[in-house]
Amino acid sequence: MSEKLAINGGTPVRPNPLPAPYPGASAYDEREVEAAAEVIRAQSPFRYYGPEKVLGKAKEFEKNLSEYIGTKYTVGVTSCTASIVCALKAAGIGPGDKVIVPACTFIASAGAVVAAGAVPVFCDIDKSFTIDPTKIGACVDKYTKAIIAVPILGNPCRMDEVVAEAKKYNLIVIEDVAQSMGSSYKGKMSGSWGDLACFSLQINKMISTGEGGAVSTNDAKLYERAVRYHDHGMFREKEGFLATNAEDDIFLGQNYRMSEITGAIASVQLSKLPGMIEQFREYKKMMVDALSEIDGIELVHINDPEGECGCTTQFMLKDKETCEKFIAALNAENIRCFCLYGGRPTYMIPQLFYKKTVDPSGFPFNQFDEEIVYSEDMCPVAVDLMPRTVTMTIGVLHTKKDIEDSIAGIRKVAAAIL
Numbered sequence: 001m002s003e004k005l006a007i008n009g010g011t012p013v014r015p016n017p018l019p020a021p022y023p024g025a026s027a028y029d030e031r032e033v034e035a036a037a038e039v040i041r042a043q044s045p046f047r048y049y050g051p052e053k054v055l056g057k058a059k060e061f062e063k064n065l066s067e068y069i070g071t072k073y074t075v076g077v078t079s080c081t082a083s084i085v086c087a088l089k090a091a092g093i094g095p096g097d098k099v100i101v102p103a104c105t106f107i108a109s110a111g112a113v114v115a116a117g118a119v120p121v122f123c124d125i126d127k128s129f130t131i132d133p134t135k136i137g138a139c140v141d142k143y144t145k146a147i148i149a150v151p152i153l154g155n156p157c158r159m160d161e162v163v164a165e166a167k168k169y170n171l172i173v174i175e176d177v178a179q180s181m182g183s184s185y186k187g188k189m190s191g192s193w194g195d196l197a198c199f200s201l202q203i204n205k206m207i208s209t210g211e212g213g214a215v216s217t218n219d220a221k222l223y224e225r226a227v228r229y230h231d232h233g234m235f236r237e238k239e240g241f242l243a244t245n246a247e248d249d250i251f252l253g254q255n256y257r258m259s260e261i262t263g264a265i266a267s268v269q270l271s272k273l274p275g276m277i278e279q280f281r282e283y284k285k286m287m288v289d290a291l292s293e294i295d296g297i298e299l300v301h302i303n304d305p306e307g308e309c310g311c312t313t314q315f316m317l318k319d320k321e322t323c324e325k326f327i328a329a330l331n332a333e334n335i336r337c338f339c340l341y342g343g344r345p346t347y348m349i350p351q352l353f354y355k356k357t358v359d360p361s362g363f364p365f366n367q368f369d370e371e372i373v374y375s376e377d378m379c380p381v382a383v384d385l386m387p388r389t390v391t392m393t394i395g396v397l398h399t400k401k402d403i404e405d406s407i408a409g410i411r412k413v414a415a416a417i418l
């Protein structure tokens, strides 16, 4: 006989919900306070000039992130969404172009493509929830210019294969590392494989300044264009930078500049990231060891267990109905879990599915000599896996006891439901 579930009036596995999952923000302490205070005391929150001395905090963060990821250049921006737009514009992508985006990602990966004036084309995922490199070729046509690869919740993409496919079709590779800063694949950091990489500092992310982002690259020309695009077409700090034809290549940009306060906090957060990942991986191993023994649960495939952030556990159940029941029952046990993106592939979000942009003309979907059509079943693996997968996150406030409770909750619910 299985134990009575909390959802049916039984005693929950734990009396209170698990701690908040926000990894970076939950790790805030006096160091972030001091970093922000230093900028405030100096009355110098703008990165390029100020009343007194510019502290160079945004610049310092860019250097720190480049060193950590293993790229030559980074520019800090206001969000990852902004960083994807900058990356696309740096690569010269715009109206009349198509960009391959995975069927499972946050809406921003596709929304930024539309903001850049291009159109997203969706590529199916595999059992890792990341882009299936073997399906990229079928997504390519004469309009396709780039691929955005998205490591999901700390799980890196098979970047060697993505890059090889991109080479075949002459596509730019952009890594949207928003959810997975610090992950690596085959010993190489996520964000160092492609032509450009994009990062987020929003509150759900591995490190956080509330809002913020960055674009990173090894290519001087792409960097220079990203800098120009993020700052009204200007490149203010080019001393010591070897780009050659900066003056020939003028264009208007936007304002996606990072503030000094963001830069200061971001550097402190980045210094905490390796320690956080080490802890997450230890907890993740406890989850994997326990869950591997439960019948009816299939863990989402991790492309490189040594390179994942370890901040998430995901497992697949037999169908959507079982998954919905499981999630409701586990939450009632005070073990937080959810169905990622409501179980819907990205292209099923109404704005995308119906191609609703802010422009009544239908731009940018009207730039092709064929209609762009998104159909419900176009990425069958995503359609199958997403609604039947349970997602759980691990945060820095979690203790070993919280992980043990999570495992106990999953065992209890599995015994009653599966």
Ligand SMILES: Cc1ncc(COP(=O)(O)O)c(C=O)c1O
Pocket (backbone or CB within 6 Å): 078, 079, 080, 081, 082, 105, 106, 108, 109, 150, 176, 178, 179, 199, 200, 201, 202, 204, 212, 213
């Ligand atoms: C994969 C992915 N890309 C982009 C973003 C957008 O990040 P931001 O909120 O910094 O614009 C997110 C945020 O959730 C994300 O998960």
